[in-house]
Amino acid sequence: MGEFDLIARYFKRPARRAVLGVGDDCALLQPRPGTQMAISTDMLVAGRHFLTETDPCRLGHKSLAVNLSDLAACGAQPLAFTLALSLPRVDESWLAAFAQGLLALADAHGCELIGGDTTCGPLNICITVFGEVPVVAGRSQALLRSGAQPGDDIYVSGTLGDARLALDALLGKTVLPDDVLVATRLRLEQPTPRVALGLALRDVASAALDVSDGLLGDLGHILESSAMGATVDADVATSLIATRALSIRVRGQFNINLSEDKWRRYALSGGDDYELLFTAPAHLREAVQAASRASQTPVTRIGQINAEPGLRLIDSQGQPLANSYTSFDHFA
Template sequence: MGEFDLIARYFKRPVRRAALGVGDDCALLLPRPSTQIAISTDMLVAGRHFFADTDPCRLGHKSLAVNLSDLAACGAKPLAFTLALSLPGVDEPWLAAFAHGLLALADAHGCELIGGDTTAGPLNICITVLGEVPVVDGRSQALLRSGAKPGDDLYVSGTLGDARLALDALLGKITLPDAVLAAARERLEQPTPRVALGLALRGVASAALDVSDGLIGDLGHILESSGVGATVDADAVTTLIAANRSSTLGRPAEGPSDLSLTQDQWRTLALSGGDDYELLFTAPVHLREAVAQASRSSQTAVTRIGQIDATAGLRLVDQRSQPLANRYASFDHFA
């Protein structure tokens, strides 16, 4: 099968919103009046971002999900995306499953594949996604990292730490019961982009980003961009690890000893673990009900985990508000 046959068979589809899609030298978009186009690019490299034996359907899903998560963090509505794909060879069953996972998520969010590139080489997936953000009375409604103010509440969506738990198990660092590993691995390989929540938070959140490298490191980007500090309840964050809940373990939870992990290990999972793709955001205290409404309308749980401070720096406290040493670091490709 040649390159263009591969594209035509697995990735060429009729466009509905774009003016011109896959098959020409450029795609053509028609942005609506009073909108901005949000653009984000992410690359997934075999052996770096995913294991070679990852289910290709899940890999297709994740490849787009990590990009949609960036749009969610910006409060942007998905519009279209391009796919650059390096393949070691043409494996048709693999391609069919990959395309299914990729395009099923794209269809769920009304995000069209409009072009890209294919080449022979080590497995490498690069997606550029485009979204729309309204401009109202000359002001963009995009969520940025730079708007957090002292006194704002600090929230995170969904659960944290399970993707890191799965990674540690797959690397042989810990041993998990089969049911726990299966649930955690799904969080690692098939994350849910919080697009609906991001849209609902426009005009509510003062700052936002998605948690991809770990809560501690990603929160640091908001603090730096906004020129503020924060206090985080580390134990409140730890309760967000789904693997430490009875619903996942299938029996009443007995605390952190359920999986033979220390309290510090649980905190490391929640505070440093990456690949969660949840939204971390701030909002003024007087908008707590608006945040709750955004949570309800998007059917996405949110948890208040701290507050923004005028004093620079990040402070961790336990459930008794006692200070904890911050020895938790997030992922860095070149550290």
């Protein structure tokens, strides 16, 4: 099968929102009046971002999900995406499953594939996604990293740490019961982009981003962009590890042999969660909960923005904790 046959069979679809989609040298998008384009690119490299034995259907889902998560963090409505795919060989069963996972998520969010490239080489997936945000009275409604203010609450959506726990189990660094590994592996390989929550937070959140490299490291980007500090309750964040809560609920005790410090590391610096981390003024707490209900996405308040620079950790009793939790860095 040649390159163009591959594209036609697995990835070419009629254009819907795009003026012109797959098949020409360029795709054409026409932004609606009163909107801005939001654009993000993510690359997934085999052996670096995912294990080579990852189910291709889940890999297709995750490849787009991590990009939709960026749009969610910006409060952008997904429109379209391009796919650049490097393959070591043509494996039709792998391609069919990959395309199924990719396009099912695309359809769920009304985000159409409009172009890209394919080549022969090491397995590498690069997606560029396009979204739109309204401009009202000359002001963009995009959520940015730079708007946090002293006294703002810090929130995170969903759960934390389970994806990294699954990765450690798959790499043989820890042992999980089979049912727990199944649940955590789903969080690693098939994350849920919080698009609906991002849209609901447009007029509520003061700053936002998605948690890809670890909670504290990503919060640091908000603090740097906003020139602020923060205090985070490490015990509240750690309570958001679904695996730990499941272990308590089902068995009455932990049957996973991890120290408290290890649990905290998964929650605070684990990465691959793709949850939304955002700040909002304290007087908008009810509005935050309304956004949570409207998007059917749980959110938890984990700390507060401070004028004093630096990131401080406390426990549930308000006592300070040492911060030795570093997030993922490709070149560190």
